[in-house]
Amino acid sequence: LSEGINAGQGLGIEIIATFQLVLCVLATTDRRRNDVSGSAPLAIGLSVALGHLLAIDYTGCGINPARSFGSALIANNFENHWIFWVGPIIGGASAALIYDFILAPRTSDLTDRMKVWTSGQVEEYDLEGDDMNSRVEMKPK
16 A cells, blocks of 8 residues: 555555446446447456556555455565455445446346345346347256
């Protein structure tokens, strides 16, 4: 962490930087969307650049625990290293949940979406099939 940045601020910066990156990746690579035009790799690259431009002066912009671990290992400096694991995990999970449940839910019925939380049952599942509109029902054993 840079001088003057405490652990809470660093954690917040890592959460936000990872959140915007993961949200960009999910939104640009979602096969269900037909309104995305342009280059997904360019959009993701610009999102990484934005995250680095905003966060590198404060935390070094980890946004990837593996990259942060390699740097800490070489420098033998693990002070506040937990920030670079917890921040991206929270940011990435938050982005995935917000995208799947609020921005682009797989079903419009709230009760179907909440079954994941209550019973672990997922009714719709993408199995990388050729037919993008196919539905596969998953049932617990």
